Amino acid sequence: MDVPNYDGRIFRPIGNPPGAPTGRYHQNGTLIWAEFGGGRLHYGRLVGTCDETGTITATYCQLTATGEVTAGEVRSVPGRTADGVLTLTENWHRLDGSTGVSVIEEVDPSLAPADPTTIQHAALP
Template structure:
């Protein structure tokens, strides 16, 4: 599947409210994304895309509880019966956990806010 990812926005399958959303960018075979929302302040993904549209990347993300998660993934493109672009993500975190997630393209209006606009909680005095 020949896919151009630049400017596409993805969210977990079935678009649940409050889910993290990612804005993907592409130049040639280079891929990167910023994502946030829900339980995530923000995250970043960087990697490459092959001629089939499969993405191989690493990611890191900062959750609203202050935890950081990092790992690698391979995302394989597909389509729903309605023709919506999906990515089946086979992920492996640095802590050793693994899993499969499916994200789908959503309207660009759902793109995440820039990390520069996120208001973080101020540290409390001790």
């Protein structure tokens, strides 16, 4: 598999479920960052690095729609679906000790999250 450049790519959970959080990724050399939101997430940020295989090692923090703040580490390994769509298998570990695996896939740029600085949000609980 060719090493992807993540700059400008949009990712959502595999299968592109309605209302799922969506992330916009950026890359400058080995530096990776992303902003994400939607569904149960009010807003989130990720920052980390990308190695020569395309694997991302990062930390993240996010604010849920109910006002809960969570943070942790993630290691995201690139792959491809049978149809050739870029995926990231995310092995995450939150500061609260919970762990899990999520798979996200590249989606059409029209599904990009809105810039959170331009949105008027209702007050959080």
